[in-house]
Amino acid sequence: DWTMAAYREEMVEAIREQVGDAKVICALSGGVDSSVAAALIHEAIGENLTCVFVDHGLLRLNEGEEVVGMFRDHMNLRVIHAQEQELFLGELEGVSDPETKRKIIGKLFIDVFQKYADEIEGATFLAQGTLYPDVIESVSFSGGPSVTIKSHHNVGGLPEKMGLKLVEPLRELFKDEVRALGRELGLPDSFIGRHPFPGPGLAIRCPGEITRDKLEILRKADAVYIDQIRKHGLYDEIWQAFVAILPVRTVGVMGDGRTYDYACALRAVTSVDGMTADYYPFSHDFLGETATRIINEVEGINRVTYDITSKPPGTIEWE
Ligand code: XMP
Secondary structure, three states: OHHHHHHHHHHHHHHHHHHOOOEEEEEOOOOHHHHHHHHHHHHHHHHHEEEEEEEOOOOOOOHHHHHHHHHHHHOOOEEEEEEOHHHHHHHHOOOOOHHHHHHHHHHHHHHHHHHHHHOOOOEEEEEOOOOHHHHHHHHHOOOOHHHHHOOOOOOOOHHHHHOOEEEOOOOOOOHHHHHHHHHHOOOOHHHHOOOOOOOOHHHHHOOOOOOHHHHHHHHHHHHHHHHHHHHOOOHHHOOEEEEEEEEEEEEEEEOOEEEEEEEEEEEEEEOOOOOOEEEOOOOHHHHHHHHHHHHHHOOOEEEEEEOOOOEOOOOOOOO
């Protein structure tokens, strides 16, 4: 893409000018925005950028290793893999209220990021993947539905507290432009096209109390579901898809035996911006095949349901 190639050059120059020889830190979430921001800044200043990937133990199957591996090995970035699963899961023990979960995760995330950032000598800038709609939204939509109903966590307020200046090279771009820029920078297509994933991760896909046991079951079920969606060529048509493990056990039969395992809900929606959404009209064949696979392949689940709620009145996530 010619335009993106030109934009890339222009931004690389602008970042060099803004940052000079200073060191930059970046919280890498695995999402498209922070990833493209990191790749662009890396191109501009190389080793002077250090990324911190906080693993809160609420990621999908193999996600931490995949994201860190891609940036370290494929893109050559300096990435610290903050293994803080114990800390987060410990603090979340016994917590079932959705907003309390978000607050705990948001606060710990900032503490952890700050702890690792403090170890990076001489960092004076914080990189963020803020997009143009984020800039607009923080003005016109503040207090709007998705903001008041659920508190989204980010590192807002952190730069001031840590005395850092901001580098936000994507502030003029819309999502589709960020994707084009990411491709231009050599991020794999499979990565650029990934569905959005919420900051609190699997915590809000595990309604009620989070246990390691439930998380492990959820990860496996989610991996089977996404595999099914990819195999049927539906991934790019769907805006977001995931499994939620329900806080209820149900009775089933397997062979000659009776089972008493968790029920789960599949979710898949189409949307433009996440503010409104329609459930995805899977075929019954697809749903039946997926349910069979999950029950056969994932120990701990014996019942699969499909969530056909649109937003509004539902939200996309279960919490
Ligand atoms: P809801 O469930 O509010 O989700 O319809 C709309 C979009 O926002 C994502 N989401 C979050 N993202 N922190 C995030 O970073 C959060 O606390 C959070 N809650 C929801 C959700 O995945 C969907 O894309």
